Amino acid sequence: VEIEDPTEKTLLGRWCGSQPGAESHKSKGNQIIIRFISDEYFPSEPGFCIHYSPLPVSISEPEVPALPPPSLQGVEELSEAVAGLSTVEEVMKYLEPERWQLDMEELYKPTWQVLGKSFILNKKARGADLNLLREEVRLYSCTPRNYSVSLREELKRTDVIFWPSCLLVKRCGGNCACCSHHCYDCQCVPARVAKKYHEVLLLKHRGGGRGLLKSMTDVPLEHHEECSCVCKDD
Incomplete structure (x- = not known):
């Protein structure tokens, strides 16, 4: 019996006759090649027996270069x-x-x-x-802060009237003077955005000059919950 590891094309072992085999062998990959050649001296006990088990894959973590001391x-x-x-x-x-x-x-x-x-x-x-x-x-610095926005401009709805006409939202603002990125110019941009609904009064002209349609409606507005400084694209 021969056992070969095809990953590295190496022979793990060869046993003949009554020679006992090794207790275990470990291959480098997930395949092995077994060659078995028998003669006719032992017709009552043909073949061979082999036991195998998969091994857990060990993933080596990349080495993080150690920082020198602050001094x-x-x-x-x-x-x-x-x-x-x-x-x-x-x-x-x-x-x-x-x-x-x-x-x-x-x-x-x-x-x-x-x-x-x-x-x-x-x-x-x-x-x-x-x-x-x-x-x-x-x-x-670069943080979410209160901004007033015009609902008609924000929602691009020039065909209706909202009341109140403006609402406060959280939007990123401030400078990035202490930006940690190594670039010429940093800008403050949203890192996490959420959509929130606000109930307001909507006024819309009825067709045929029949007055105004008045109703309460929910308007979705974008709020910036987190901000970060990033390098500004040229």
Whole structure:
């Protein structure tokens, strides 16, 4: 008996006569070739017996290149990494995981140097609230915000009158000055959009000069629920 692995065209084993075979063999693929040649010495026990079982496929995950420590990162690389963090505590943990709490205490401790005007004028015991400053930037950057839209223009229905004629919707707005993409110009675009229905009064002229048709109707309007900064197409 011969067992061959066609994937790599290698012979896994050959056994003759009463020679015992190996306990198991593992092929590289999902096929094997078995060659069996018998003589007439043992007509009462013809053939052979083989047991096989499929093996689970192991998928190796791609190796993610390890980032160098922050102290060895370039300015652009470190700037991009820090920009994705939400609080000053997370920044300190990223920079110095072992001593970030000490760094937090040192950060707001007055030194022999001249204190900045923001510290003196605001009379803050711990200096500027960096988390609040970052949150203010986030709120007024590329985010969903209230916009008033004309229903006739939005729905392209110049044949009817809506009341109210304008409604508030959430639309993406703000700038992308802190865009993390490496491109010349970023623009604020919707990342998740939802259609919402609003009940309004619809007025429409009846045929033959018979006055106005008045009815309540639902109008669908597009609302932007999430926004993101992307590179602007040239």
